[in-house]
Amino acid sequence: MPETLHLAATSDGIAQAAALLRAGGLVAMPTETVYGLAADARDDRAVARIYAAKNRPAFNPLIVHLPDLASAERIARLSPEARALAASFWPGPLTMVLPLRPDAGLSPLVTAGLDTVAIRLPAHLVARDLLRAAGIPLAAPSANPSGRVSPTRAEHVLAGLSGRIEAVLDGGACAVGVESTILGLDGPPALLRPGGVPVEAIEAVLGAPLALPGDPTLPKAPGQLASHYAPEARLRLNATEARAGEVLVGFGPVAGALTLSAQGDLLEAAANLFHLLREADALAGPGGAIAFAPVPETGLGLAINDRLRRAAAPRP
Ligand code: TXA
Numbered sequence: 001m002p003e004t005l006h007l008a009a010t011s012d013g014i015a016q017a018a019a020l021l022r023a024g025g026l027v028a029m030p031t032e033t034v035y036g037l038a039a040d041a042r043d044d045r046a047v048a049r050i051y052a053a054k055n056r057p058a059f060n061p062l063i064v065h066l067p068d069l070a071s072a073e074r075i076a077r078l079s080p081e082a083r084a085l086a087a088s089f090w091p092g093p094l095t096m097v098l099p100l101r102p103d104a105g106l107s108p109l110v111t112a113g114l115d116t117v118a119i120r121l122p123a124h125l126v127a128r129d130l131l132r133a134a135g136i137p138l139a140a141p142s143a144n145p146s147g148r149v150s151p152t153r154a155e156h157v158l159a160g161l162s163g164r165i166e167a168v169l170d171g172g173a174c175a176v177g178v179e180s181t182i183l184g185l186d187g188p189p190a191l192l193r194p195g196g197v198p199v200e201a202i203e204a205v206l207g208a209p210l211a212l213p214g215d216p217t218l219p220k221a222p223g224q225l226a227s228h229y230a231p232e233a234r235l236r237l238n239a240t241e242a243r244a245g246e247v248l249v250g251f252g253p254v255a256g257a258l259t260l261s262a263q264g265d266l267l268e269a270a271a272n273l274f275h276l277l278r279e280a281d282a283l284a285g286p287g288g289a290i291a292f293a294p295v296p297e298t299g300l301g302l303a304i305n306d307r308l309r310r311a312a313a314p315r316p
C-alpha cells in the first residue's frame, strides 16, 4: 500500500476522504472522543480490512457512525427511551446498542453476526461533514493497533497505523479524549461501557437507574457476548474432507460445498465468514453438521479461528 495520506480537514481533504471511503478504503477520522478507523459499514471486504489493519485477534462488533437520526431509524429500531436519549445526547459521545433492522444492509462483520447494532452520531464537525460527504454508514473502532491506547491526535494514528490505512483526516486534538458511553437498549437500559456521557445525566433523562456491568441479569461484557451468531448445526474444525452428512466449508486447496476463499486469501475469508456460517447452517438443515477446512493462525486467521472455535465449542 502507498504511504498513508495526512489530509487536512478542508473541503478538499474531506471530499478526498469521502471518496476513499466510498471506494472501500480505510480512513481514520476525528471524533470528539477519539480517532476512529472508518470503513463503509455495508462492505464486507472494507470491514475485514479494519480488523486486519488493527491486528485484532477477534471479531468484536463495531460502532456504526451516522450523520443524523433519520439514518439511525433506517438501520435500527429505536424505543421511546432510545429516542429520548437521542434527543438529549446526539450528536455526542453516547453509543446505543439497538435491535438491528433486517434490511439495514450492514455487513454482518460489523455486528459480529449479532441482531443488535451499536450506533453513534458523533458531534465533531469534521466527522459530521465527512459522514454527509460520504453518504454511507461508517463502521469505526478506535484507530489504534489492537492492545494499544486510543489515539486523540492524527499523529497518534500515524504512529500506530501508518502504511496500513489509506488516510488520516486531521481534525486536531479530540476534545473529550475518552470513548463514548455505551448503553444496551435492546432490553432494560444497561450500561455496557462508561464513557464521555456521565451515567447520572443518562439516568436523569430516563428517570430510572441504569443496570450496571456485573448485574447478573445482564448479558456478558461487550466482545465476550455469548449471543454471537451460533449455528444450529454441529461444527467440526480442521477438516480436510466431508464426513457423511456434513457440509464442508473449504479454504484454499481444501475445496468444499462452499468456500471461505478458494485462493486461500484471509481477507476474503474474513469478509465471507458470517455469511457462510448462515449459509452452511441452512444447507446442513435440522440436526446437521458443518465442517471447516483449516485456516492458518496468522493475520486475520487468528480472528477467524477465534470465531470458529467459539461456534464449535460445546453449548450449555
Ligand atoms: O468513542 C467511541 O466510541 C470510539 C469512536 C471512534 O467512536 N469508538 C470505539 O470503538 O471506542 P471500539 O470498537 O473501540 O469499541 C466499541 C465497543 C466494543 O467494546 C464492542 O464490543 C461494543 O462497542 N459493541 C459494538 N456493537 C455492539 C453490540 N451490538 N452489542 C454490544 N456491544 C457492542
Ligand code: MG
Pocket (backbone or CB within 6 Å): 141, 142, 150
Ligand atoms: Mg478501542
